Amino acid sequence: MKKDTIVIGTRSSKLALWQAEYVKGRLEEEYPGLKVELKLMTTKGDKILDAPLAKIGGKGLFTKELEMDMLSGGIDLAVHSLKDMPTELPEGLTLAAITKRFDPGDAVVSPKFKTFAALPCGAKVGTSSLRRKAQLLHARPDLNICDLRGNVNTRLAKLESENFDAIILAVAGLKRLGFGERITEVLPRDMVLPAVGQGALAIETREDDAEMREMLAFLNDEATVHCAKAERAFLGRVEGGCQVPVGVYAVPADNDEIQVEAVIASLDGQRLYRDKLSGKASDAEKIGVELAEKLLAAGGQAILQELGLLQNK
Template structure:
């Protein structure tokens, strides 16, 4: 490798820094003598905390500033939560590595009630995710689900300061920051499917930087790559540029070199919910994701997404 110093771009939140520092340590361990620096940045999504994500633009809010700096040469790579990455990347950038997936689940944090089932009628529950909201309301239509923005630490603080009976957060983020003991229940996937790529880290680089891509190859986990390709293809087919209440999760099948993809599209109030699964060859992951999307759209998902698009535009 020609470089002796590389620069990782990262958001400034504690979780983003944990993720960037994890990749930094893996690189320094793999390449003794390599100097790896972090460049901290604040994105639009970090600045606008008083509006729902769906109203201000969704996923790209947490990546755009990092991507612009990478294209101009200010950083060599960016580390993201894969679930924060848009399905289409800016011209000149590519998804170079996806790390082995950590726990993809969604966690209930409720010191008093512990579980979703135990929450009283009309309980106030905090989440910033339309995906979580729709699936939770399908099971518990009585809940009062309120928007909850901010980093993990901020959301945990709001649990008490804003009198939530429970808040819902990603298991991976809580455990990575040492808050695993705050989890009172992990929601079963039969109830709530996770976001695309939830639990995996994504490393983005310039497409023409072959040195960097070779350097990072050891971090790529092929099983996670195959599964998240299917998930991202599903989302790419249904998304339409808006934040939408869909969950999708792919896992290796019992048959070698095959995967199972399961997904859900739900109305915002949770009353209508379409869920299905598909299996096939892992090498055809994108095609499987698109095929499952087509099935759910035809079943009634298309109508839901059109309604949501009208509401958001």
């Protein structure tokens, strides 16, 4: 007997609600008569808005409260941006589905200057991501990169109120919320690699809830799952959390292969190590770990140790 009511836990930001509503709609379409309710919650990452994400520390800044409620039976599942998910989940929880990846790119929003190249020397650029900051400073060491926190709407408002020359946001979030026209440029992948899983949604549920996992299986996109496995294995080897100056991007290739490209950079962008590896999609995790080992040996290990981020593995 399939469940007749499902409760989805979600953060209350507009993007989180869009994501939860999307999954709600897909479930109701797949299972006519199913009642899907949303339960709005607040996470630590939502509460602390006056400090850079990297300084708040800890894993699961945007997931922990949802996960605790799931384990206690308050909600049946949670919908997250895959890029917010720690590489290790709490005991008893599992990723039941990873949706087809939307655009994984990083967008420049700059009404005045339009493109990254057109930004003047010393331009004030806003982002909350160490990954973006390190790669942008590698390309343009003259820029003044400033911390920018808040949800998508808040960040767009701060573009003017705090006199940024440009802000950098995920393409997926802007397009999902109907702000696609605000994008003035998508940063080329050879300049900035995205975050692990950027553009895909992760649906988390209890490991022992076989019925829920079975009901969510139709949302799983196999190609995205292979790519996510490689990217998450890479991140798990180099650090394990979300806030690190690391970018990694896997794409499906011919003959059931995937190609994985990754970067580790110092926060000032002066040292940057980048490489790629290809192999069978079925070996996704192995490829991710191998690529991590290559970049750590090339100089990435020293960078992460300086930042106090490297786990002893």
